[in-house]
Amino acid sequence: MLTQTSLNRILYGSRGFRIRVPISSCTLAAGAGEVYRKVIKVVEEHGVDAEVYRVGCTGLCFMDPWIELAREGLPPAIYGNVKTEQIEHIIKNYSEGDLSEATAVRFKTGSGGPPALEEVDFWRYQVRYVSRNCGLVDPESIYDYIETGGYLGLKKALYMKQEEVIEVIKTSGLRGRGGAGFPTWLKWKIAYEQKNDVKYVICNGDEGDPGAFMNRLLAESDPHRVLEGLIIAGYAVGATRGIIFVRAEKPLMADRLEKAVEDARKLGFLGKNILSSNFNFDVEVYRSAGAFVCGEETALIAAIEGRSRPRQRPPYPATHGLWGRPTVINNVETLAHVATIFQTGVEEFVKHGTEKSRGTKMFCVTGAVKRTGVYEVPIGTKIKTLVFDLAGGSIEGRKVKAVQIGGPSGGCIPAELMDLEMDYESLQSYGAIMGSGGLVVIDDSNCMVDVAKFFTSFTLAESCGKCLPCRVGMRHLSDLLERLTSGEASLEDIEVAQELGESIARSSLCALGGTAPNPILSTLRYFKDEYVEHVVNRRCPAKVCAKLVKYSVDPALCRGCTQCARVCQVGAISGSPGEVHRINYDICIKCGQCLIACPFGAIKKV
Numbered sequence: 292m293l294t295q296t297s298l299n300r301i302l303y304g305s306r307g308f309r310i311r312v313p314i315s316s317c318t319l320a321a322g323a324g325e326v327y328r329k330v331i332k333v334v335e336e337h338g339v340d341a342e343v344y345r346v347g348c349t350g351l352c353f354m355d356p357w358i359e360l361a362r363e364g365l366p367p368a369i370y371g372n373v374k375t376e377q378i379e380h381i382i383k384n385y386s387e388g389d390l391s392e393a394t395a396v397r398f399k400t401g402s403g404g405p406p407a408l409e410e411v412d413f414w415r416y417q418v419r420y421v422s423r424n425c426g427l428v429d430p431e432s433i434y435d436y437i438e439t440g441g442y443l444g445l446k447k448a449l450y451m452k453q454e455e456v457i458e459v460i461k462t463s464g465l466r467g468r469g470g471a472g473f474p475t476w477l478k479w480k481i482a483y484e485q486k487n488d489v490k491y492v493i494c495n496g497d498e499g500d501p502g503a504f505m506n507r508l509l510a511e512s513d514p515h516r517v518l519e520g521l522i523i524a525g526y527a528v529g530a531t532r533g534i535i536f537v538r539a540e541k542p543l544m545a546d547r548l549e550k551a552v553e554d555a556r557k558l559g560f561l562g563k564n565i566l567s568s569n570f571n572f573d574v575e576v577y578r579s580a581g582a583f584v585c586g587e588e589t590a591l592i593a594a595i596e597g598r599s600r601p602r603q604r605p606p607y608p609a610t611h612g613l614w615g616r617p618t619v620i621n622n623v624e625t626l627a628h629v630a631t632i633f634q635t636g637v638e639e640f641v642k643h644g645t646e647k648s649r650g651t652k653m654f655c656v657t658g659a660v661k662r663t664g665v666y667e668v669p670i671g672t673k674i675k676t677l678v679f680d681l682a683g684g685s686i687e688g689r690k691v692k693a694v695q696i697g698g699p700s701g702g703c704i705p706a707e708l709m710d711l712e713m714d715y716e717s718l719q720s721y722g723a724i725m726g727s728g729g730l731v732v733i734d735d736s737n738c739m740v741d742v743a744k745f746f747t748s749f750t751l752a753e754s755c756g757k758c759l760p761c762r763v764g765m766r767h768l769s770d771l772l773e774r775l776t777s778g779e780a781s782l783e784d785i786e787v788a789q790e791l792g793e794s795i796a797r798s799s800l801c802a803l804g805g806t807a808p809n810p811i812l813s814t815l816r817y818f819k820d821e822y823v824e825h826v827v828n829r830r831c832p833a834k835v836c837a838k839l840v841k842y843s844v845d846p847a848l849c850r851g852c853t854q855c856a857r858v859c860q861v862g863a864i865s866g867s868p869g870e871v872h873r874i875n876y877d878i879c880i881k882c883g884q885c886l887i888a889c890p891f892g893a894i895k896k897v
Contacts, residue, residue: 293439302361308341311359313426315348315511316543321355329375333382347512349426350665360385366400368393413662416680418643420651421627422667425512430547433554436515442560444633448523449568456527463637464649469622469727472715478619481609482528485617490530494521495622496537499583500698503729505653505665506623510544514551520626525572528619533574536591538581549576583753587801588620600757601801643669648714652728656682659734675709678732689734697726699749700806702813722813738835739818740825744772746810761804764795776836778829785822789815834896837881846871848893855885
C-alpha cells in the first residue's frame with residue numbers, strides 16, 4: 292500500500308522539488324518530447340534545484356502535453372496543454388508560489404486558486420484503481436513500483452496454495468476485461484486442473500481496436516503491475532513460462548515491458564525459486580506484426596506459433612493452447628487487476644461495480660467530445676456519465692447522436708439510451724459489447740449508414756478469411772452498404788442485410804466473425820429510418836454520403852475569389868474573378884474540395 296511517507300518521496304523526490312513530464316506514445320505525439328527537453332534546459336540554465344522526472348500518462352489526452360510541478364511546501368500543480376515557450380514562465384511563477392495558471396492541483400488546499408483534481412469533473416467521477424500509478428511514478432523504475440506496494444501481491448500469493456489463489460480471484464468476481472467478460476478464475480481453474488508438466492500464461496497486449504488504447508497506456512505507464520499479475524497467474528495455474536504479446540507497432544510499450552521483465556529478473560521476481568519459493572517462472576515479450584484477429588485467443592496463439600488463423604473451439608486454450616499445452620490468456624487490464632487485488636485485498640475491489648460484474652473498468656472515450664481520454668470508472672457506470680460528465684459532451688454546436696461501444700465489431704447505442712449502465716449483460720442486450728472498452732462518440736453531423744459502412748469495411752479488411760460466413764458474408768454486407776450509400780439499393784436490400792448479418796453472427800468460426808455484423812445490426816435496430824431515407828428518397832439526411840449530395844454556390848456569399856475553381860480537379864466550376872461562380876453538375880465528381888477551399892462559406896451541401 293502507498294503510505295503518506297512513500298507518496299511524499301515519490302511526489303517530491305530527494306531534492307524536495309520534482310517536475311514530472313509524462314512520456315508515453317500519446318504524449319510524445321502531442322509534443323511531450325520537446326517539452327521534456329525544454330524543461331531540462333530551463334532547469335539547467337537557471338540553476339533550479341529540481342529533478343526533472345519522467346512519468347507515464349494519466350489518460351487525460353485532451354491536456355497533452357502536460358507537466359506537474361511538486362515542491363515541498365506547495366501543492367503539486369498540473370499544467371495542461373503546455374507549450375515550450377511557456378515553460379520558463381511556469382517554473383518561475385510556481386517557484387514563487389503563484390499557482391494561478393495551473394489547470395489543477397493534486398490535493399485540495401482549502402483556499403482559492405486552481406481546483407483540486409478531486410473537484411474537476413474529468414477526475415472526480417473516476418475510481419483510480421488499476422490506473423493509480425499512471426502519471427505518478429517512473430514506469431521504468433522498479434523501485435518506484437515497489438515504493439507504491441508493488442510485488443506485495445506476489446509475495447502474498449506465494450504464501451498461499453494454488454487453489455487458494457484461484458479462490459481469491461473467484462471471490463473477487465473478476466471478469467476478463469478484454470472481451471465478453473469470462474470469469475477469470477474459471478479459466479485459471481481449468482488450466483490448473485490439467486495434468487501437464489508444461490503450461491503457459493499469455494498476456495494479450497495486442498489491442499487492435501481503433502480508438503482503444505487503455506492497455507497500451509496502462510502497460511507504458513505501470514508495466515510492473517501487468518507483469519506482477521502475469522506472474523501470479525503463472526503461479527496459480529502451474530505454468531513455468533509467460534509471454535507478453537505486443538504489437539511491434541507499439542515499440543515504447545514493448546520496450547518498457549521488456550525493461551520491467553529484465554529488472555524483475557534481477558531482483559528475484561522472475562527466474563528460479565522466486566522469492567525463496569519453489570516456483571520457477573520466466574517471461575518474454577513477444578513482438579508481433581499484429582492483426583485485429585489476434586485479439587481472438589486462438590488467433591493469438593497461432594501468431595506465436597508462426598501461423599495466422601484462428602481455429603474452431605473446443606478444445607479451448609485452457610486445455611489445448613500454445614504448442615498443444617494448457618494455456619491461460621488474459622489481457623493487460625485483467626492482469627493489472629489481479630496484481631492490485633492481491634496488493635489491496637478483495638474487499639477494496641468489490642466496493643465497486645455491479646453484483647454480476649465487480650470492480651472498475653478503463654474506458655477510452657474518443658470522437659466528437661471535448662475531452663478525449665482514458666477514464667477508469669466502476670462497471671455499471673452510465674454511458675452519459677462517461678460521455679458528458681467526464682468527456683465533456685459534444686463539441687460546440689453539435690449534439691450527440693450515438694455512441695459506438697466495443698470496438699469496430701461493437702454496436703451503436705443511440706443518444707436516447709445514454710442512461711444505459713455499462714456492464715457486460717446490459718450492453719449485449721442492447722446490441723453492443725463491452726469489448727476492450729472503447730467508446731467512439733458520434734454527433735449529428737454523421738450518417739449512421741455511413742458509420743456502419745466504415746466499421747464493416749474495417750472488419751472485412753481484418754478478416755482472416757478462414758471461414759465462409761465471415762469471408763463471403765462480410766463482403767456481401769460491405770457491397771450492400773456501398774449500394775445503400777450510393778442510392779442504388781432497394782428496401783429488399785435492407786431486409787437482406789438484416790438476415791445476412793444475423794446469419795454471419797450465428798455461424799462464423801471465431802468471435803471476430805461473430806461480432807463483425809454488430810455495426811450494421813445495431814444501426815438497423817435504432818436508425819432504420821436513415822436506411823429507408825437512403826433507399827426511398829435517395830437522400831442522406833446528414834449530407835455525408837457523397838453520391839447522394841451535391842454542392843451549390845450561395846450567390847449571397849460568393850465573392851468570386853476563384854479558390855473553388857482552382858482546386859476543382861475536373862473543371863466543373865466556372866466564373867470570372869469577382870463574379871458569382873457556378874458548378875456544372877454534369878461534370879462534378881462530388882469530391883468536396885471546393886467546400887474545403889472556399890474561405891467565405893459560399894459552397895453548400897444540398
